[in-house]
Amino acid sequence: MAITEFSKRYHEKMLPGYESGFLETDPEFIELFDNFAFDEVINQDDFDDRTRFMAILAALLGCQGIDEFKEMLPAALNFVVTPVEEKEIVYQAAAYLGIGRVFPFLHAVNDVLTARGIKLPLENQSTTTPDDRLEKGVQAQVDIFGEGMKEFYKSGPEESRHINHWLADNCFGDYYTRTGLDLKQREMITFCFLAAQGGCEPQLTSHAAANMKMGNDKQFLIKIISQCLPYIGYPRSLNALRCVNEAEKLL
Incomplete structure (x- = not known):
């Protein structure tokens, strides 16, 4: 078996002039991986490269694939994922993965952008203030999940109600309200974070349903899972597919 011509061409588009040391060792x-990931998987769907690489970056954050993430950052830039979009994917990951897992990825994106001659910090993307982040966060939840979320931040047992409040003002108010990515894109990358990290199937099902409500339909989510599969493996991909099927029943 040899690396296919399509795989070679696609890899050259991703990373012009780059040759992996693994070709020697x-x-x-x-041959097995490149022919699968960069030929068979790519040709499975008529999927645009920009969306594909946004999903791959989010999935690599979710599965903690820091070394592969570093390789894919410049490839994503070559497929017109913007510096702002790369940053926003990493920033939003903090709400779903925690800073303990996101910290090295912040360094990685800064290193790659700096090496490209891109001056940091990038332009501000925040649209909220301390006074309105809760209100705007609740509105983002309503826009994504429906009217039932309007009072959700006040719900739950008194001793843990603050977490639902934080979900509204921090997760959605601080991150989802930022520019750089729209709500559909933010729900897509959240789906990737959750699918890739595993163990979050209730939340993954909920966000699969939210994606569908936002217009990222079942077939779109199956395409996302398919494109992320080489990076997160079969068990988590099959779990994600099950969650998509369960989410479809909720709508």
Whole structure:
């Protein structure tokens, strides 16, 4: 078996002039992986490269694939994912993965952008103030999940109600209200974070349903899972597919 011509061309588009050292030490593995990830998977769907690489970056955050993330950042830039979009994917990950897991990815994106000659910090994307972040966060929840979320931040047992409040003002008020990505894109990357990290199936089902409500339909989510599969593996991909099927029944 040899690396296919399509895989070679696609890899060159991703990373012009780059040759992996694994071609010398692990040629059989590279043939297997590249022919699958950069030919068979790419040709499974008529999917635009920009969306594909936004999903891959989010999935690599979710599964903690820091070394592959570093490789894919410049590839994403070459497929016109903007510096702002790369930053926003990493920023939003903090709400779903926690800073303990996101911290090295902040360094990675800064290193890649700086190496490209892009001056940091990038332009501000925040649209909220301390006074209105809760209100705007609640509105984002309503826009995504429906009117039932309007009072959700006040719900739950008194001893844990503050977490629902934080979900509204921090997760949605601080992050979802930012410019750079729209709500449909933010729900897509959230789906990728949750699918890739595993163990979050209730939340993944909920966000699969939210994606569908926002216009990222079942077929779109199946395409996302398919494109992320080489990076997160079969068990988490099959779990994500099950959650999509369950979410469809909720609508």
